[in-house]
Amino acid sequence: MADRILSGHGSGGKLMNEMIGGLIRRVLGPESVQLDDSAVLSVGAGKIAFTTDTFTITPIEFPGGTIGSLAVNGTVNDLAVMGARPLYLSCALILEEGLETAVLERILISMRGAADRAGVSIVTGDTKVVERGKADKIFINTAGIGILERAVQRRPIVPGDAVIISGFIGDHGIAIMALRNDLSFSRGLVSDCAPMNRLVDKVLAAFPESVKFMRDPTRGGVASVLNEIVQGMDFGIGLAETSLPLRDEVKGVSGMLGIDPLYAANEGKVLMVVRGEEAGGIVDLMRSHPEGKDAAVIGTVSDTYPGRAYLETPTGGRRILPLLIEEQLPRIC
Amino acid sequence: MADGLRSLRLERDLRIMEVCGTHTTEFFRSGVRDVFPEGLSLIDGPGCPVCVTPNDYLDRAIEIARVHGVTVATFGDMVKVPSSYSSLAREKSTGMRLEVVYSPLDALEFAAVNQDVQVMFLSVGFETTAPTEAVAVRRARERNILNFSILCGNKLTPPAVKALLDAGETRIDGFILPGHVSAIIGVEPWRFVAESYHKPCVVAGFESYDLITSTINLVRMIGEQRNVVENGYARVVRDGGNPKAREIMYDVFEECEAHWRGIGVIPGSGLALRDGYAGFDAARRFPVDPPAPRQHPGCRCGDLLRGLIIPTGCGLFGTACTPENAVGPCMVSSEGPCSAYYKYGGM
Amino acid sequence: MCLAIPMTVKSIEGTRALAEAYGVEKYVDIAMTPDVVVGDKVIIHAGFVIEKLDPESAREIEAAWDEYHRVMNDDGAAGRRNGA
Structure with missing residues (x-):
């Protein structure tokens, strides 16, 4: 892969696949990055789906949402498409020094709204404040756990589908x-x-x-x-x-x-x-x-x-x- | 309509050149290439401004940014294009300030609100784009925005078509001419192609409808040896073009010789700022001595832009040269022929 | 070269016009086409009106397209990618 990380490495295309395959999986192991949206794990007799995602976006507030609702819905959806029922989310905030409190409050309100709409609870979290210029206003990581109630079985895709x-x-x-x-x-x-x-x-x-x-x-x-x-x-x-x-x-x-x-x-x-x-x-x-x-x-x-x-x-x-x-x-x- | 194209009977194999890079891409995107009749081939012309810009242009831009610390403002098209030793995307990852804009006026506005930085706009493009860049320079002078400058890399298309015809290296039976360039220059500057070189031409629009009807008409004109320039995009292109746009363009720029990738130096095919606007010329304002340009010895972008090969005729195509790791600009420009073949050609 | 799309002029203030297409509005410069008036269909490139769209020939194209799509038996909604 390229000798420096370029912005294209984050855009979900071929460059990112190269980075995941050629670097992250090679070092952290084949299980470290799931091709599916979530990892499926056995816990006792049942199964859960577990996923994490980090959100950065400019602008942080936009028509139809904020970085906060995006962070909740993104993780909820990653669980949902695995066939899991999303239950619990974590929320880690990286805040740039100088971010207006009123803006943060609006983002948190939209997170709360999104969580209520999806029927999930935000149960743990973390905050870090970094020096001005070391982050772009706010970055959010959410991780989520969902329960797999249905036996999800892979069915082969065939012509005619x-x-x-x-x-x-x-x-x-x-x-x-x-x-x-x-x-x-x-x-x-x-x-x-x-x-x-x-x-x-x-x-x-x-x-x-x-x-x-x-x-x-x-x-x-x-x-x-x-x-x-x-x-x-x-x-x-x-x-x-x-x-x-x-x-x-x-x-x-x-x-x-x-x-x-x-x-x-x-x-x-x-x-x-x-x-x-x-x-x-x-x-x-x-x-x-x-x-x-x-x-x-x-x-x-x-x-x-x-x-x-x-x-x-x-x-x-x-x-x-x-x-x-x-x-x-x-x-x- | 598509059937009308597919069922054309050709008396012999025909090679038609689409000069404009947007046509190159649209012929693929619309699926019209897919309904070409047997024996009709499309030869990609020198009409992608990013592709015909030689390495030394980007080398100079990058050197100016490094030495003088300017902020580079550019159309998105240029960001991933390889220079001799780097690219704008790569320079950005190591600290160069890069502003991607939709209009030259956005670059000017960026300069107006960031008076403490020097903003250099990469002025590339053909006759369609040059007037927009000329307006930006005129406004910069009117509004006294002195931290704005442009690096001239603009080119004029008819001299390049003439150079290809004069070189006579490849057979071309007729031309699909660029619609939006012609909106500015009109039909007149193309007549030499039909009259002196006896090649039928159609000025074409960009809808599937335009591509299909223009191709059918061109094939018929070739068959009838009707060596004229037909305006197939009359809803936008006037015979006399847009005189106001040309007046603005030639108020700010004057013609000069220009270096085209693959083709070489063509007299009167480039645009330089007139002395009255010299203060906005980044090349004069920020003297640098860029390293000698170099090019991958296997890269055949030049041959491609002269119509000698199609992209798959290059030994690097799809192996050493891919869009994510491009050797030549034709693989990375959104309307570069190699990029179009790589992305859409596998059908 | 030269991606350009048709829009309709909604209002004019000095050297710029508010243009609309598909419900999207954008301020565009009219330095190259000072004679545009509200209601004109225009072609936009890099934030500028580069030329007016001749309504009569444009209608002919529309009609040809409509006929084409009627024959193709679809409304062509997604196939209309004006200009480029």
């Missing part, structure tokens, strides 16, 4: 990108920051045998998750470009800044691969839930292009959705 997204794609990443580039909105583009555990629970309860894979497509977006699914497999996944739920504002900002919403972070979405037969029923069920009202089938698993995630364009052509290489920057050409 369907890919579902629980709502509009790219809202969070594009909203943040727009804020940083002084784009304003007449019809609110807001972060989708939300807990997915209740929605996931509803689907698993009604369709216990149908769901084969779940992931919250955060950093790196939908396209990165799809790449993770198909890599090295004898099947591929094709998305129909015209079926993608994209807000007008997301299309507008993406076009303006030359970025692709399929690679933009979602903070309140779940992507599922399900048996094709039940896809319609699952989408209908999701749509009856506030967190899933814009759910849609966006693609199918096929054996046409093994190992590839691709997009079927309205011209009848196809293009690959490659693994994102680095962070996306606004561009003019």
Whole structure:
């Protein structure tokens, strides 16, 4: 890997995979970083899921959330997509000297709100204050524990399976990108920051045998998750470009800044691969839930292009959705 | 419509060049390349400003930042491009201050609110972008924002197309001409391609619709030997272009010779600040002596930009040169041909 | 080269205009196109209006697209990526 850490090493793409594989796992051991969102551990007769995540974001308050609600929902969602029922969270704050107390209070209030909405408790924590300039206002780490009540079994993904997204794609990443580039909105583009555990629970309860894979497509977006699914497999996944739920504002900002919403972070979405037969029923069920009202089938698993995630364009052509290489920057050409 | 393209019957193999890098990428992204008829090939032209900028430009920018401690403001496009010894992304990780902007005016505004730092904007781009950079320089003078400067790397496209045709190294049967460059310069500056070199041309837009209809028209024009410049993007491109934009551009800049990666020095193909704006010229304000530029001996970006090879014809493609560890700019620019082939070409 | 997208002019103040597309608003500079008026469709590059969109030819394109998508039997919502 590169001889220095670049910002691209944090953007959920190929560089990060190199760092995890080539450095962290090599030194700390193969168990140190889970490819899944959480580690599954046996405790007594039962099983728990355990996960941790650190949050840094500029700006720390944005339409639809704050770094605080993001930190709660991110960890809750990592547990939920493992099929676990999230129970307890820790919260560690790294505060930059000079941060306004009123801002910290607002962030804590939004954490509390998010925890209540998800039905989890924040049970332990830590705070550190660092010198001005040694952190960017506030960094938050949350760890979470959830209980695995259902026997989660891996079911093989096969051609004919369907890919579902629980709502509009790219809202969070594009909203943040727009804020940083002084784009304003007449019809609110807001972060989708939300807990997915209740929605996931509803689907698993009604369709216990149908769901084969779940992931919250955060950093790196939908396209990165799809790449993770198909890599090295004898099947591929094709998305129909015209079926993608994209807000007008997301299309507008993406076009303006030359970025692709399929690679933009979602903070309140779940992507599922399900048996094709039940896809319609699952989408209908999701749509009856506030967190899933814009759910849609966006693609199918096929054996046409093994190992590839691709997009079927309205011209009848196809293009690959490659693994994102680095962070996306606004561009003019 | 796509079927109309797919079912075209060609009398012989045809090689058409898309000059503009955005067209390169859009032909892939839209899937239109996928519906090309048998025997039609697209030759990527010298129309990605990041790709045609030679190493010594970035070498100088980085040296200025190191020696004079300036803050570098740039379009996102330049951040990951390799220089001879480094890249802006790498320099940032070791302390260089880098400001990624969407508009040259954002760089000017950054300078206005940070009067204690020198802000050097990397002024690259073709005729579409140069007027925006000219406006920024004019405003800097009007508002007396003296901690703002630009490093000129702007280039003009018709001289590069002429240089390719004069070199005659590769057969090109017709040209898809850049839509947004033509919005500024108009159709007139391209007529020499059709009239003196007998190559049909279509000025094209960027929607799938534009790509398909422009390609179909160009193929027909080649078949009929109709050597004219057709404006396939009339909703944006006027025959006379945008005279106001050119007036601003030539008030601030004057033509000069410029060095193009792969092609070499082309007279009258670059833009330099006029003496009246010399105070905003970073190259004059911050003298440096950058190390001699160097280039990987196996890198064939130059041959690619001259239309001699397609990306997969380079021995480094996909092995020693990948987007995350690029040897040449064509692999890392968002509209570089190698990047497009690497990302979308495996279908 | 040259990513540029169409937007609609909402208001004008001096050398800048508030432009809108897909519900997104942005201040853009009109130094290169001083004759724009509210309601014009314009093409934006790097924060500037570089040219006005001719409404008549734009409508022809719209019509061609609509016909195309009608034939393709979809609404083309996600396929419309204007400019680049």
